[in-house]
Amino acid sequence: MHIRGGLRAAIGLSTALLMLAACGGTPQSSSGPEGGDIKDGGDLRVYIGEPRHIVASNAGESEGSTVARALYSGLIDYVGDDYKIVNVMADSIKSTDNKVWTIKLKGGWAFHNGEAVNSDAYIRAWNAAAYAPNAQLGSHFFERVDGYADLQGKEPKAKEMSGLKKVDDTTFEVTLRQPFAGFPVMLGYVAFMPMAQACAADLKACDEAPIGNGPFKMDGKWEHKQQVKLVRNNDYKGTKAHLDRLTFKIYDKIETAYNDLLAGNIDIMPRRMPPAKVPEARVKFGDRLLDKPSPSFTAVAIPTYLDPFKDKRIRQAMSMAIDRKAIVDAVYQGRYTPAKSFSPPGFPGGRDDTCKYCQFNPEKAKQLLAEAGGWPAGKKAELWFNAGAGHDVWMQAVGDQLKRNLGIDYELKGQLQQPEFLATADAKKLTGPYRSAWAPDYPLNENYLTPLFGTGGSSNRTGYSNPEFDARIVRGDNAKLLDEAGKLYGEAEDLLAEDMPSIPLWFDKASVAFGETVTGVEYNGVQGVNFARVGFTK
Amino acid sequence: MTEQVESVISADRSAQAGIERSASLWADAWRDLRRRPVAIASAVVIVLVSSMAAFPWLWTRTDPRDCPIQLSKATPSAAHIFGTNELGCDYYAMTIYGARASIIVALVSTSLVLLVGALVGMAAGFYGGWVDSVLSRLADIFFALPFLLGALVFLSMLRSHSVWTIVLAFAVLGWPPLARIVRASVLATKNMDYVQAARSLGASDRRLLFRHILPNAAAPAIVVATILLGTYVASEATLSYLGIGLQPPEISWGIMIAQGQSYVTSGYPHLLLFPAAFLSATVLAFILLGDALRDALDPKLR
């Protein structure tokens, strides 16, 4: 439907072939589904918050990557609600052992300044991103690449990762430390975008006016806290944009932006809406408000190393005592999707019913609690979250549920500011269940599993460690096919569903609202709105 | 016997005299205030709100933290006369319990500001010299820090934000204007002949300060303090709105307004209207009372 001509990616290892090559040029076909209605030209004014950075290697958060994705084109794109992988700059991405990957580029692409986008442009970009002194947010994406460690520390041993090797102008080789089936899936992330020489020479200047290779290019510099102005890149090799101009209007408060959308001063809010305004907006915008599933995930993680929580039945009981739908209805106007799994449904490898203890069943919950010997008398469950970010409301709702349905009295511990909260969590010093949120780096269920629950996982703060889980992850890493990998990772997820080191609560929903004359808006949770396909009606 | 009786009587009379004495200007002011309907209405509002703060159970038997989530955002009805909030908590009970934070913040901060301001102002004005220089420069620093920004920086330093940390922030930032007023009054008063007269009698510094200087310097400070009470109630709400004030599960009008305002156009105006009405009435009452007090204490305007 959305992607005519786009290829379903079956990234096979044994075949060592991305069959995308066969369909080279397809992405160029510029007519979208409503292609006939879209007029060429116009200036689309888009709401964003002030990005931290917009140069791709550093555009790690939602606002920055929204801009970066309009400025850059990477090796692949994730298309549609099921995140199908489509080659953009890549001609092929192959490996025989999941460890050494050979990437072939399409020739003839250029940066906005005219530099050719070749193997060097990618190797340069990835080394610059990984190099610790550059402090780029995209750095950790390269952890799996051989030699990454040499680029770390205050005075790194090397400036280039040994795992990157240029074969020729359009071919380079990536060697990973360990086999990882999901590597090609990562490549669509902004951190993997190419970098022009002129940009590498002065990363800071480049952040003010990135030299990209995408469908839009900078018009002047980033006007901080006001706007980022882009114009169509007429020399673009991929699908050319309909719009003449793309202006990101920067707002401090999303409420103001919403008011400006109502008044017609901006054309689209591409990701978020003020939560309280959504019911109202549904009426006002009708089908111009897209409610799209987002893979952002909220859970109450449990310190499994602490006493009453060591017993998994307690964890299971708590999970069953929470009426997720009631909370979502009350706090999020029914928008979010109550979670029944640990990785988002619709994600490669994700399913929507893995978590049997995620059902609201107070009777069963009480029974499980009783089996576990009950809740220690007089003890209050301390619920932790970072201060000043609005988490208090839903946390209180969760606490109320525990109190009503299990008789566990609770205390909200929301006084730590985010840095201290995260540091305390990192140090495993939180004294009770805590807010845990996760947004994916790449569309694969593995991204929700290894970092959070793997033994020694980079963000594993629950203390959960299960050798069987780790083993199943490794099995996935070595899978022959990506689909197969997703399934194997799913088997690891099944262990979580029994052990419940974390209580999944809900998956976010993105709200995309746009004005009456705007058309061609497509959204997915990883890529956001693809502005190259957006335009105004004729 | 007779002598004893007489001395008892005279002691009694002097006690009466004492009451009359302290009433002097205040008695006049009180007589004046009683004739002002606005002042009376303000005082009534303040008494009512204070009783909510001190004895919320007099006003409601509902626990504001007992929140059936199925009742989320109910509009006002017989069962919940102010409706419920998003978690289904009874909004009337919350509004009543919310008075406490506002009143404590206002009263305690103002008392502290008054105390610190008066002490610093008196010391600076009375002793002059380097004491004055040091205290005045110190006051300059805090005076020059814009109030809201100062509170922002100060509160961001603290690990947690409770009623007491907000009180502390307000007190730390709020005293300089008071100190200035008191200092100016003390400077104007300390060279008055009657102070010199008392000094020549051998009166101690303490006596001079508290018996002669302070009573004559207190009126402007007290008027300003009354207005501060109102300002602090409103500031607490603004801090909550900015996300650096009180935090739930604490209940305060500020939090309720800050959370409720986003629902105004979504069909739940009651979430803003009730706490805002209570807060505004309280602020208004404090300011109008301070205004009336100023008029009553200022003989020029009589």
Place this chain on the structure above:
Amino acid sequence: MSDVVLEVRDLTKHFPLTKGIVFKRQVGAVRAVDGVNLTLRRGETLGVVGESGCGKSTLAKLIIGLEKPTSGEILVQGQNLARMRGSALRRARRNIQLVMQDPYTSLNPRMTVGDIVGEPFQIHPEVAPRSDRRRRVGELLELVGLSPDHINRYPHQFSGGQRQRIGIARALALRPEIIVCDEPVSALDLSIQAQVINLLERLQEELGLSYIFIAHDLSVVRHISDRVAVMYLGKIIETGVDTEIYDHPTHPYAQALLSAVPVPDPTLRGLRDQIILEGDVPSPANPPSGCRFRTRCWKAREVCVEQEPALVEREGSAHPSACHFAEERDVVHATD
């Protein structure tokens, strides 16, 4: 000498002059009182006259202990007030009290008359037992001619003259021997002035008080004083009993000063020669060398520049006069 209640010896008060923006350094001093000697006997009134700015008020403040002298002694019954501190000073103060100039500002508007007059007892609780104070206040009010019923009234409910009486009652509370009156009537209407002066005289007789009466109004001073001292630029330049000074002034400044007194007897008007002084009063921060008056004196010679004249009896003067060329000159023909 046993009847001397107060003796002032070489009393000086210098106010430092400073310069500099950050670090103040002393660049000089205003010599407000510069070597004053006085004696006051029991039951006597010593008038101190002089132009404004001559140091009269500073002298009063020094005597009463409101200012610390730079040097010199203030001996009250042989004790040096200038050296005393703390409770000893407080006790010594009981003996020497002040009546101020402006009855409108010298009474705390927030205190009742009873509290104002009774305050000395609170500061010196040993003087009167608590139970007795109210009665004593009543007596004091009666003594100055006010009704004891007014004890609960506030100052603003009284007239100027009545207020000054309250001030006097306050000064009398501790039964002092000495009262320093600093321009006590200059703020009052003429008719009231007489009442207050008469009250002061009556009290002096009844209570055996000694007054130091500071005023710029020479006729008032003459009326009440037994002896008079004339001040100029921080120094006493002539002193003696009132008739000596008023009728036979020997210092040119005293002569000039007295020549300006309005003459009450119309027949005598025009008979006197009024001396008009030329020039301004020199700055007390930088007084002239030798005789301080020489810059404005018509008799000034070389010696006046070089040598400061002492305050002694001289050939031309039967009483102490600080002029090298002291001699009588009849400036005021009026007799009392």
Place this chain on the structure above:
Amino acid sequence: MGGPGAGGLKGLEVTPLGRYLARRLLQFVPTLLGALFILHYLMTVGIQLNGDPARAVFGDRTPSQSQLQAMQRVFGTDDPCFEQAGNPCLTVFVHRLENMAQGDFGVDSRERPVVTLIAEHAPITARLALLAILIELLVGVTAGVLAGLRGGSFWDYVVKVSTTMLVAIPIFVVGAVTQLVLGVEFGSWLKGVGAPDLLTGLFSIAYRTDQPWASLVMPAFVLASLSLATTARLTRTSLMENLRGDYVRTATAKGLTRNRVVGVHALRNSLIPVITNLGISFGNLLAGAVVTEGIFNIRGIGGLVFGAVATGEAATVVSVVTILVLVYLLCNLIIDVLYAVLDPRIRLD
């Protein structure tokens, strides 16, 4: 220099005004140093108690040691003293002072120089504050005159209650309601009927770069609403006092019309305290704009500091707030000097 004090005491090489200015400017030094230190200390303790802001950049993802270190260098929190609660980090402070003395105010977490940030943000806030002051003068004084001409009248009451109401409602509610009613509803309607740009600018929801003045008018009204009451009240009181003054009676007796008496004589004198108060509030307006700037999306100083506090950018907070303190001190100095120049009865000391 010159001024009113010129030709004062002989023998002093500096005029009294010059001396006065020198003394006041020198007094700035301890005040500014004190403010610098207090701000530095607050930020330091904040980091020590609340955690390293560099950590927050990575969100829920736990950064590696070297990633964190790299970010700490950007934030300037790489000194070990930030891990010891209570340590005032004096070396960091001294270093900061040294840099400041050389005009280097540090960088924010994007490594943009704070000086640039200030240059970007200050003009807008200055415009906003200026407009707010104009509005305060225009509306506040008018209201005050209306009230003061007949104390106790209906208008007096209306002015008092309406201005006090504005204070009693939290500013964020005033701002949001204004934006909704005037910006969204009325502004959209204006646009619908094709009103000229200037008019839509006046009622725009957010700050517009193409209407740098007009689009600040509405926010300035909101900002001014807080102090309208004070201005109106001051004008009223001081006008009432002046109307009772002898010179007004004389002027009336001379047969001048009431308008002239009020307009020329009484009002002019009544405005002195009002203007003084405006001067004092200018500094506060500059920064009190946190809320207003947020609501109307104005890229100003208030928002800059708020954002910097939220992300823990010590260099930005310390520098910008200290500059605000300096602006406040200067405003007061100017007011004091003007005061003395305008009113010969007042002496500078």
